[in-house]
Every structure is written in C-alpha cells, then in structure tokens.
Amino acid sequence: MIIRKRTIALIIYLGLLFLPIYWMLNMSLRTNADIMNVFAWYPSDPTFANYMKIFTDPSWYNGYINSIIYVTMNTGISLLVALPAAYAFSRYRFIGDKHVFFWLLTNRMAPPAVFLLPFFQLYSTFGLIDTHIAVALAHCLFNVPLSVWILEGFMGGIPKEIDETAFIDGYSFPRFFIRVFIPLIRAGIGVTAFFCFMFSWVELLLARTLTTTAAKPIAATMTRTVSATGLDWGLLAAAGILTIVPGALVIYFVRNNLAKGFALGRV
Amino acid sequence: MSKWENNRAWFFILPVFVIVAFSAIIPLMTVVNYSVQDIFGPGQRFFVGLEWFREVLLDTRLHDALWRQLTFSGLVLLIEMPLGVAIALTMPKKGWASSLCLVILALPLLIPWNVIGTIWIIFTRPDIGLMGSLINSAGISFDHTANAFDAWTTLMLMEVWHWTPLVVLLAFAGLRAIPEAYYQAAKIDGASPWAIFRYIQLPKMRGVLTIALLLRFMDSFLIYAEPFVLTGGGPGNATTFLSIYLVKIAVGQFDLGPAAAFSLIYFLIILLFCWLFYQALQAVEGGEKS
Numbered sequence: 001m002i003i004r005k006r007t008i009a010l011i012i013y014l015g016l017l018f019l020p021i022y023w024m025l026n027m028s029l030r031t032n033a034d035i036m037n038v039f040a041w042y043p044s045d046p047t048f049a050n051y052m053k054i055f056t057d058p059s060w061y062n063g064y065i066n067s068i069i070y071v072t073m074n075t076g077i078s079l080l081v082a083l084p085a086a087y088a089f090s091r092y093r094f095i096g097d098k099h100v101f102f103w104l105l106t107n108r109m110a111p112p113a114v115f116l117l118p119f120f121q122l123y124s125t126f127g128l129i130d131t132h133i134a135v136a137l138a139h140c141l142f143n144v145p146l147s148v149w150i151l152e153g154f155m156g157g158i159p160k161e162i163d164e165t166a167f168i169d170g171y172s173f174p175r176f177f178i179r180v181f182i183p184l185i186r187a188g189i190g191v192t193a194f195f196c197f198m199f200s201w202v203e204l205l206l207a208r209t210l211t212t213t214a215a216k217p218i219a220a221t222m223t224r225t226v227s228a229t230g231l232d233w234g235l236l237a238a239a240g241i242l243t244i245v246p247g248a249l250v251i252y253f254v255r256n257n258l259a260k261g262f263a264l265g266r267v
Numbered sequence: 268m269s270k271w272e273n274n275r276a277w278f279f280i281l282p283v284f285v286i287v288a289f290s291a292i293i294p295l296m297t298v299v300n301y302s303v304q305d306i307f308g309p310g311q312r313f314f315v316g317l318e319w320f321r322e323v324l325l326d327t328r329l330h331d332a333l334w335r336q337l338t339f340s341g342l343v344l345l346i347e348m349p350l351g352v353a354i355a356l357t358m359p360k361k362g363w364a365s366s367l368c369l370v371i372l373a374l375p376l377l378i379p380w381n382v383i384g385t386i387w388i389i390f391t392r393p394d395i396g397l398m399g400s401l402i403n404s405a406g407i408s409f410d411h412t413a414n415a416f417d418a419w420t421t422l423m424l425m426e427v428w429h430w431t432p433l434v435v436l437l438a439f440a441g442l443r444a445i446p447e448a449y450y451q452a453a454k455i456d457g458a459s460p461w462a463i464f465r466y467i468q469l470p471k472m473r474g475v476l477t478i479a480l481l482l483r484f485m486d487s488f489l490i491y492a493e494p495f496v497l498t499g500g501g502p503g504n505a506t507t508f509l510s511i512y513l514v515k516i517a518v519g520q521f522d523l524g525p526a527a528a529f530s531l532i533y534f535l536i537i538l539l540f541c542w543l544f545y546q547a548l549q550a551v552e553g554g555e556k557s
Binding site: 116 | 367509510
C-alpha cells in the first residue's frame with residue numbers, strides 16, 4: 001500500500017512538472033487572436049502557423065543553429081582540457097593542488113553579471129565578438145571547472161591498482177589513458193557532457209552580450225522579437241517549445257549512459 | 268586512496284589553467300582596474316582609490332538587495348532539498364518507468380533560462396495563463412506584476428519547479444549507487460523504512476547531497492534571467508536581487524566604477540560561501556574514507 005501511495009505522489013509531481021510546459025505547447029498551437037480571446041484547456045483548432053514561421057524565417061532558425069554550434073564547441077573544449085586535469089587531481093598530490101582545485105570551483109560560482117563588461121572588452125580586443133568560439137570560450141569559465149569536478153569524482157571511484165597493473169603490463173601512459181582509462185569512465189564522460197551541454201545551452205546573459213547577429217543564440221532572438229512585434233504569444237510559445245527539443249534529445253542519450261554507469265559502479 | 272606525489276602532474280592541469288585564466292583572471296583584473304578609477308571617456312580617467320567601495324557599501328538599496336537575495340536562497344534550499352530527496356525516494360529504480368521519470372525530470376533543466384521566465388509568464392498571467400486565471404476565477408486576486416507577495420510566490424514556484432529536479436537527479440544517482448546487499452542486510456535485521464532511510468540511504472547520499480546543496484545555493488545566489496524576464500525586478504524593487512541590481516548599475520546607468528566595486532564585493536561574498544561549502548565537502552569526503 002505504501003508503494004502505491006508513493007507512486008501516486010510521484011505521478012502528481014511529474015504532472016505538475018509538466019503542466020507549465022503543456023500550457024506553452026497549448027499556446028504554441030493557437031493563433032494570437034485566439035489566445036487573447038478564449039480560455040481553453042486544449043487548442044480546439046490547432047494550427048502550425050507559428051512553427052512554420054520559425055522554420056521558414058532564417059532570422060529565427062539561424063538562432064537554433066548558432067546555439068547548437070557554440071554549445072557543441074564548448075562541450076568539446078571542456079571535456080578535452082578537463083580529462084587530463086581531473087586525472088591529475090584524482091591520482092597525484094602536487095604543489096598547490098588543493099588551492100588550484102578551489103580556485104577552479106570559485107569560477108564555477110562566479111556571477112556572469114560580474115564578467116559581462118570585461119568579457120565584452122576582452123573579446124573585442126581579440127576581434128572575437130559575434131563569433132561562435134567567443135561564446136564557447138566564455139562558457140568555459142563555468143563549464144571547465146564543473147567538468148573537472150564531476151570527472152574527478154568519477155575517476156576517484158576507479159581504484160588506483162588498475163593504473164598500476166596497466167603500467168606493469170607495459171602500457172605507455174597515453175595508450176593506458178585512451179585504451180583503458182577512458183572506457184572505464186565512459187559513463188562519467190557522458191554525464192559530464194550532459195552537464196556541459198545543459199549549462200551552455202541555458203546560459204543567456206553572456207551569450208547575448210558577446211553576439212550581435214552572426215552568432216546570436218535562439219534565446220536572444222526570442223527576447224528581441226518579442227519587443228519588436230508587440231507580444232505575439234503564439235510565436236513566442238512555439239519558439240520556446242523548440243528550445244526544449246535538443247535538450248530532450250540529449251537527455252534521451254544520457255539516460256542510457258546513466259544506466260551503464262550504474263552497472264559500472266558495481267565492478 | 269593515497270595519491271602519488273609528483274609535481275609533473277601540473278602539466279595535466281596546464282590546459283585548464285590557461286583556458287580558465289583567460290576567461291577569469293584577465294576580466295577580473297579589468298574589474299579591479301575599473302573599481303578604483305573614475306572614467307569619463309577614453310583617456311579621461313582619475314584614480315579615486317576606495318571611493319567607489321565606500322559608496323557601494325553604504326548604499327542602502329544594495330543592503331536591501333542582499334537581504335532579499337539571502338532570504339530567497341535560504342527559502343529555495345529549505346524547500347528544494349527535502350522535496351528533492353523525497354521525490355528521489357519514490358522513484359522506481361529500474362525499467363522503462365525509471366527512464367521515463369528521468370527524462371521528464373530533466374526537461375526543466377534544459378530549457379534556456381529566459382524561456383523559463385517566458386513559460387511562467389504565459390502560465391501565470393491573469394488573462395491568458397492557466398494558473399493566473401484559475402486563481403482569479405477562485406475569487407483571489409493574483410497578479411505578479413502588481414503585488415509584491417504574488418511576485419515572490421510566482422518566483423519561488425518557478426524556482427522550485429525549475430531546480431528541484433536537479434536535486435532529485437543527484438539524490439537518485441546516490442541512491443542507485445547503494446549495493447543491493449545493504450538492503451538485504453537491513454531486511455534480515457528487520458529494519459523499518461525510516462531506519463533504512465536514516466542509517467543507509469541518507470549517509471550514502473551525503474556526498475551527492477552536499478554537491479546539490481552547493482550547486483543550488485550558488486545558482487540561486489546568482490539568479491538573473493528568470494526574475495528579469497518574469498518581473499523585471501519589480502513591482503517596485505520587490506524582486507531586485509543582487510545580479511539584477513548589478514546589471515542595472517553597470518548597463519542601465521553605465522556607472523562603471525560603482526558597478527566594478529559592487530562586482531568585487533559580490534564576488535568576495537560568493538568566495539566566502541564557496542570556501543565554507545568546500546570545507547564542508549572536504550569534511551564529508553574525509554569522513555567517508557576513514
């Protein structure tokens with residue numbers, strides 16, 4: 001009986017979680033006039049006009065492409081630099097290790113609002129404003145420390161004896177790292193990539209400041225179009241729904257990785 | 268686990284060091300530079316020492332924003348941590364139901380922050396929103412743009428809606444890492460569900476929960492986009508949190524000096540909390556090893 005009560009509570013919670021998203025979906029399938037005039041639980045006359053507008057207007061769909069490009073770049077850079085660093089933190093003791101680790105953490109916690117102006121000047125100096133790499137690098141500020149932190153946790157779960165055995169078996173370090181170690185923490189890498197994607201995808205303040213047109217993220221496109229056309233709720237809702245789609249896909253892939261990671265934890 | 272002692276490990280750290288230094292130290296030095304000068308334009312700048320810091324520290328609106336921020340973060344932690352753990356305990360441990368729960372839970376986390384604000388505007392507006400119109404049709408007037416209490420309620424609801432899933436996911440990962448043998452042992456001993464929770468699940472989740480606490484505190488302390496979209500800091504200054512106030516000064520009024528001094532103070536506060544949490548985390552991990 002307890003189990004059943006729990007399940008009901010969980011279903012209610014998930015329902016409430018989904019409700020605001022459903023409401024936006026509802027709005028996105030209706031015209032603006034319909035939204036303002038009638039209160040309806042579901043669209044009585046669903047229309048895809050809002051979505052068609054986004055898919056046919058380059059100033060809209062380019063926003064999605066831009067976002068995906070810089071998020072992918074950021075995830076790649078973060079993982080590449082964080083993997084060796086996390087290995088060092090989990091395996092070695094060296095001068096200043098604790099201080100560097102703490103310093104990295106503080107950057108994860110740094111308020112983006114603080115870095116707004118200096119970032120703009122720094123990237124202007126290097127001529128990087130309005131490029132994808134600028135946003136990708138700026139997001140490294142919080143994603144690299146986070147990656148190091150998560151990966152270090154996963155690596156700490158792998159006994160050091162595995163490294164020692166591999167070295168005795170005559171593995172060179174790079175070969176050991178790529179052939180033995182990385183497969184072992186595959187789940188950790190999946191989880192890290194998920195978090196990098198997530199925090200880069202949702203961040204707007206820095207992404208908006210560092211771009212004007214060529215690399216403008218979708219979230220910024222939304223805010224501008226809202227102020228330009230008055231409030232077209234239907235279009236806004238459709239754009240919002242479409243920002244959820246890439247995230248949903250990523251979760252779907254990580255879900256499998258999480259399951260594998262669980263099996264791995266028992267080894 | 269004892270570690271090898273080797274200073275050449277620094278070579279592994281180097282790429283991270285370079286990339287974070289580029290996006291952290293250089294901008295921070297610029298902020299320090301601004302905070303001690305009065306800048307009128309290119310070439311016209313005067314050294315003013317600690318003048319801006321004095322001005323900012325005596326600014327009563329900043330004090331208000333700080334208290335508001337602390338209250339907000341405190342409430343967020345009080346609601347989200349217990350709720351997150353409770354939800355994680357109810358989740359099925361394997362199978363398709365578990366996967367489905369994970370996917371639904373992670374959805375709010377992957378929505379861009381200003382879209383979160385947009386969702387909640389659409390959801391709570393008295394004219395077109397589901398929640399807004401339902402509450403108003405029940406005879407209670409509800410308008411988050413006019414009433415400070417309603418604005419806070421909406422913000423808290425949005426924050427809990429948005430971030431509790433992160434606590435759930437972390438707690439759930441911690442729960443799944445507990446070997447089945449622990450539960451079997453508890454069953455043999457005839458332990459009650461509460462005893463299992465108190466003596467097996469909670470201690471095993473201590474690590475992930477500390478991380479959840481740290482992440483939730485820091486992120487709620489830095490909150491910007493969602494209240495900016497939803498309330499714009501209003502009504503009045505009722506929801507003007509630290510970041511919103513900072514951007515108002517820096518971009519709205521373009522007062523670079525005070526904004527920079529404010530930034531540094533803001534950063535120092537965060538550094539202090541970060542250090543406290545880091546110490547707590549070290550203590551937890553040390554406790555697990557011994």
